[in-house]
Amino acid sequence: MPQSFNHAIIEEFRANGGKVGGPFEGGDLLLLTTTGARSGKEHTVPLGYVRHGDLLLIVASAAGAPRHPAWFHNLLAHPLVRVEIGTDAYEAVAVPAEGARRDQLFAHVTRAEPGYADYQTRTTRTLPVVILERSGPAEGDAPRPAANVADKLMEVHTWLRAQLDHIRAESEAHLAARATHQGPGEPPAPGLGLQLRQHCLAFCQSLEFHHTSEDAHLFPALASRNPHLSEVFDRLAAEHHTIARLNGELLALLADIRTADPTRFRAELDRLSGELRAHLDYEEESLLPALSAIPLPGN
Missing domain, CATH: 1.20.120.520 (nmb1532 protein domain like)
Structure with missing residues (x-):
């Protein structure tokens, strides 16, 4: 997506507690902030996601483009990322699934969102499925705030x-x-x-x-x-x-x-x-x- 389009979605997302209009209205959307593999600078992108039990899944589809999106290369270099869903924001470790597990998770993703199956037909690369694992305590389990x-x-x-x-x-x-x-x-x-x-x-x-x-x-x-x-x-x-x-x-x-x-x-x-x-x-x-x-x- 063009950077200006992404920026507008990000601003709307943060201003409205994770809700956006337009083509993404009603969809499951999160913001993913990665650290640039080469630049070391933070980059935020809006992405669709699919839940599978306790797992939070994103797909490096790039709409079926021949190359992986930049955010995927970033998380391979710097696995610790920031996730925003609704009004919740937390750090997570991004873990691409491998082998049979990747195939099982991708099958689940395509059942929930068939568009990803179409993206896979457009490219010879295998679309990575990435699991976002919360790295800190879940909301409600956090320790008392630090006083000093x-x-x-x-x-x-x-x-x-x-x-x-x-x-x-x-x-x-x-x-x-x-x-x-x-x-x-x-x-x-x-x-x-x-x-x-x-x-x-x-x-x-x-x-x-x-x-x-x-x-x-x-x-x-x-x-x-x-x-x-x-x-x-x-x-x-x-x-x-x-x-x-x-x-x-x-x-x-x-x-x-x-x-x-x-x-x-x-x-x-x-x-x-x-x-x-x-x-x-x-x-x-x-x-x-x-x-x-x-x-x-x-x-």
């Missing part, structure tokens, strides 16, 4: 630990499936798979952003108020360098998931996990008392 910087830090640390547990569980399941395959049927695909790759990439990028923000803003501001914690900040900075190196090595394995060795991936993930968990524990023990005295704006 310590609360905010714990929110981030809790999310990082949960994502690390999730990725580890997916890694174990992937290895178990490969190890136990017997008899007829295709063995599990080589490499890591898009689901594991997208979750790990989202985690690694979020971790990098969190530590970069701490180094650039939080730690200098806190150090100026607490000179007696200078040794703590020196240790935290050194740990950031170690974790950044391990994070980079893990990201390198994700460059080509078709040839990545799952066993090596798990070993690298274990190394990062051990360093990160010890780092988070030490940071909380050392800084939370000082951070609890700093209110967030508006509190």
